[in-house]
Amino acid sequence: MAGLLAGKSAVVTGASSGIGSETARALAAAGAAVTLAARRADRLTRLAAELGGEQVAVQPTDMRREEDIRRLFAIARERFGGVDILVNNAGLGRAAPLGSAPTELWREMLEVNVLGLAIATREAIQDMERRGAAGHVVHVASMAAHRVPGPESGMYAATKFAVRALTEALRQELRARKSPIRVTAVSPGHVFTEFADVFTGTPGAQALDSRFKILEPRDVAEAIVWVLTRPPHMEVHDLLVRPTAQKN
Numbered sequence: 001m002a003g004l005l006a007g008k009s010a011v012v013t014g015a016s017s018g019i020g021s022e023t024a025r026a027l028a029a030a031g032a033a034v035t036l037a038a039r040r041a042d043r044l045t046r047l048a049a050e051l052g053g054e055q056v057a058v059q060p061t062d063m064r065r066e067e068d069i070r071r072l073f074a075i076a077r078e079r080f081g082g083v084d085i086l087v088n089n090a091g092l093g094r095a096a097p098l099g100s101a102p103t104e105l106w107r108e109m110l111e112v113n114v115l116g117l118a119i120a121t122r123e124a125i126q127d128m129e130r131r132g133a134a135g136h137v138v139h140v141a142s143m144a145a146h147r148v149p150g151p152e153s154g155m156y157a158a159t160k161f162a163v164r165a166l167t168e169a170l171r172q173e174l175r176a177r178k179s180p181i182r183v184t185a186v187s188p189g190h191v192f193t194e195f196a197d198v199f200t201g202t203p204g205a206q207a208l209d210s211r212f213k214i215l216e217p218r219d220v221a222e223a224i225v226w227v228l229t230r231p232p233h234m235e236v237h238d239l240l241v242r243p244t245a246q247k248n
């Protein structure tokens with residue numbers, strides 16, 4: 001994939017961990033300039049140092065704050081002239097039963113996974129259209145966008161079902177105005193990241209539940225780069241990427 005994305009500018013949200021960090025690495029390896037966004041600036045700075053060079057920018061961003069998201073795209077414009085690729089990866093799940101969870105747990109998931117994603121998408125589309133760029137928006141959805149994974153996952157699944165709806169609606173909007181911009185959802189099953197720690201509130205939770213080998217962040221990052229490097233006439237709509245039942 002080396003060089004396939006040379007000259008492209010990518011914004012990756014949730015780049016401080018898991019799928020986002022690996023996607024930033026894979027995009028940089030494919031030659032893209034990358035703007036890294038998340039709240040934990042120290043982690044972004046470390047990743048930027050690892051990637052090195054002039055082709056990386058860091059922008060601390062809380063996806064619950066619209067002004068942060070606008071600033072993120074302003075930085076990508078200042079540093080790299082705009083954005084050609086948006087990877088809407090920032091997201092989280094919380095164990096939050098519909099009959100008992102505090103509203104704040106639902107609000108956080110809705111604001112990051114749905115509203116923040118939609119605001120970032122709008123900012124990216126406007127930037128791409130201003131420059132006439134044949135850009136690409138990738139939403140990191142989930143298998144939870146396709147079926148509810150369990151009783152404590154209702155609101156999380158609702159946010160990811162919403163991401164699926166937003167993917168299809170954006171595709172329809174872009175097609176109606178004959179835009180060259182593409183939109184894709186990538187829907188992973190279980191991936192070995194900090195997601196389970198956040199979901200359960202237990203550090204190391206994912207490592208504790210390791211009966212089966214699940215996906216590595218790199219597996220999803222490679223799928224994203226594959227999606228981004230298809231020919232212009234081809235749009236991958238929703239890519240389901242699941243682990244097999246291979247034992248550890």
Ligand SMILES: NC(=O)c1ccc[n+]([C@@H]2O[C@H](COP(=O)([O-])OP(=O)(O)OC[C@H]3O[C@@H](n4cnc5c(N)ncnc54)[C@H](OP(=O)(O)O)[C@@H]3O)[C@@H](O)[C@H]2O)c1
Nearest residue numbers: 014016017018019038039040063091142190191193194195
């Ligand atoms: N792991 C899985 O099994 C799995 C499966 C399907 C889909 N997914 C999806 O994959 C995406 C990435 O998750 P992951 O598995 O890589 O989990 P992760 O390791 O916990 O990473 C989550 C990322 O989202 C960022 N984030 C969370 N809240 C944020 C906020 N308010 N503002 C800005 N950034 C925020 C985090 O950054 P900061 O905390 O530094 O802000 C972090 O970089 C999510 O959308 C998740 O729903 C994961």
